[in-house]
Amino acid sequence: MTFVKAKKHLGQHFLKDENIAHKIVNSLSGEGYTNVLEIGPGMGVLTQFLFQEKKFETSIIDIDRESIDFLKKKFPSFEKKILEGDFLQLDLKMLFSDSFAVIGNFPYNISSQILFKVLENRNQVVETVGMFQKEVAERIAAKTRTKAYGILSVLVQAFFDVDYLFTVNENVFNPPPKVKSAVIRLRRKANFQLGCDEKLFFDVVKTGFNQRRKMLRNGLSKFTFSEENKTHKYFTQRAEELSVAEFSEITNWISASKK
Numbered sequence: 001m002t003f004v005k006a007k008k009h010l011g012q013h014f015l016k017d018e019n020i021a022h023k024i025v026n027s028l029s030g031e032g033y034t035n036v037l038e039i040g041p042g043m044g045v046l047t048q049f050l051f052q053e054k055k056f057e058t059s060i061i062d063i064d065r066e067s068i069d070f071l072k073k074k075f076p077s078f079e080k081k082i083l084e085g086d087f088l089q090l091d092l093k094m095l096f097s098d099s100f101a102v103i104g105n106f107p108y109n110i111s112s113q114i115l116f117k118v119l120e121n122r123n124q125v126v127e128t129v130g131m132f133q134k135e136v137a138e139r140i141a142a143k144t145r146t147k148a149y150g151i152l153s154v155l156v157q158a159f160f161d162v163d164y165l166f167t168v169n170e171n172v173f174n175p176p177p178k179v180k181s182a183v184i185r186l187r188r189k190a191n192f193q194l195g196c197d198e199k200l201f202f203d204v205v206k207t208g209f210n211q212r213r214k215m216l217r218n219g220l221s222k223f224t225f226s227e228e229n230k231t232h233k234y235f236t237q238r239a240e241e242l243s244v245a246e247f248s249e250i251t252n253w254i255s256a257s258k259k
Helices: 018-026 047-052 065-074 076-081 108-120 134-141 151-157 198-210 244-257
Strands: 035-039 057-062 082-084 100-105 125-133 160-168 181-188
Touching (some): 035 047, 047 057, 057 065, 065 076, 076 082, 108 134, 125 134, 125 160, 134 151, 134 160, 134 181, 151 198, 151 244
Parallel strands (some): 035 057, 035 100, 057 082
Antiparallel strands (some): 125 181, 160 181
16 A cells, blocks of 8 residues: 655644554543544544544544545545545534544644634534644643743633643654654533633733733733723733633623723
8 A cells, every 4th residue: 555645734744653543542531422533644543543443433534635545545444434624624513413522643733723623613522632742732731820821721721621641752753743742632621611701701811921921911901991990900910820710800800891
């Protein structure tokens, strides 16, 4: 069987270590779903183990026609589960009618976009297990008052519990990336409602971190407040010092102050 050539413009680095692939698939809990969607299967190193798991109904999607053709020959009995397309443009509600999990050795050039797509579809996506650039994985899992803590940390942790599972060396990929990688797992929180205006919450978090070195009094100055509400107990802090709950609290305060 021929092999797929990794394409730089698609950010492809094919995982070749089957032990790691098996470990990634085994990181899926299977709690609250049976449907699984793999993004960017490449040559199917994860796919082979996913298709072997009888408890999962697995579909895979890749934008690379060469990978799709390869996978259809490799897994002929699963041809209907092999989809050609762009995950970022996919209407997930058309693909799945109920909850599902996302898994993949994610292309690093779109890994953050994949995360935001997961966040947009958090009513359906109950779990995500993914390979990320190590630096990005650390940002997603970061705690408050650390340099890594930022927009991704707050927005993901608002709705998901994050587990940093393990670090992966460069030499298990073909071609090897120039950075280390890491696998993380996101499990949707049992109560994943913020208790505030979610659109405003996203805006407040992004705005606060856009000037992360400044106190929030300055960082959030784009929001207009009534005369009696120009100060808040968090205004003397920086964005990296606030937890998800505190960002939710200040979002509610901003919402009330604008009325």
